[in-house]
Amino acid sequence: MEPTDQSINNNPVPSESSSLRQILRKKWVIALIVLLILLPLLLVSILFLSNQKGDDKPNPAVAPTPTPTVSVELQKAIDEAKESDQEYSEFQENYAADYPWIRKLPLTTEKYYIYFDLPKKSFVGRLYPKTGDNVAQMKSEIQNRLKSEMGITLQSYKVEWVVIPQ
Numbered sequence: 001m002e003p004t005d006q007s008i009n010n011n012p013v014p015s016e017s018s019s020l021r022q023i024l025r026k027k028w029v030i031a032l033i034v035l036l037i038l039l040p041l042l043l044v045s046i047l048f049l050s051n052q053k054g055d056d057k058p059n060p061a062v063a064p065t066p067t068p069t070v071s072v073e074l075q076k077a078i079d080e081a082k083e084s085d086q087e088y089s090e091f092q093e094n095y096a097a098d099y100p101w102i103r104k105l106p107l108t109t110e111k112y113y114i115y116f117d118l119p120k121k122s123f124v125g126r127l128y129p130k131t132g133d134n135v136a137q138m139k140s141e142i143q144n145r146l147k148s149e150m151g152i153t154l155q156s157y158k159v160e161w162v163v164i165p166q
Contacts, residue, residue, distance in 0.1 A: 101150040107142065114142055122158040130166050 070078075095102065095118065106115040111133065113126040125142055129135050139161065146152040 101152055104150055107145060107149075111138060112142060114146070116157075117160075120158075120160075122160055123154065124160045124162065127161060127163045128166050129163065135163060 099116065099118075102116055102118075106113055108114075111128050111130075113128075115124055116122075117124050123146075125139070127135060127138055129138060143154055146154060
């Protein structure tokens with residue numbers, strides 16, 4: 001005997017929509033869903049109302065702040081800092097006028113490092129010759145670079161050469 005469409009329908013398999021209907025028919029499931037929806041709304045409204053009750057208090061961020069008073073010691077420290085700042089500013093202006101090329105230093109390669117020692121008012125040349133390098137030729141190359149790139153003639157300044165063989 002071959003199964004027919006009717007025999008298949010005699011043993012109905014519950015569909016998803018009918019199972020959902022059965023679940024929704026149960027009153028406790030409906031009550032739970034309603035509770036889950038209403039509970040967050042209730043909590044939000046309680047929090048909102050409690051925040052509005054606090055508006056009667058003065059807001060500390062808006063409260064006027066007292067004008068600070070400056071002690072004698074603090075005013076003295078402020079004045080000294082201003083004076084020191086003024087002196088440093090004048091020093092910067094003077095040495096920038098006297099040594100306009102100083103911001104282009106140091107000159108560096110693998111074979112040397114040249115900088116200007118401001119307190120001594122002299123150049124320091126650290127040479128790193130490898131075996132077979134001509135130190136006199138390295139010094140001449142440095143002097144030519146200082147003259148051509150920065151307009152510095154070393155006759156005006158002392159040069160301290162430090163040779164560190166590699």
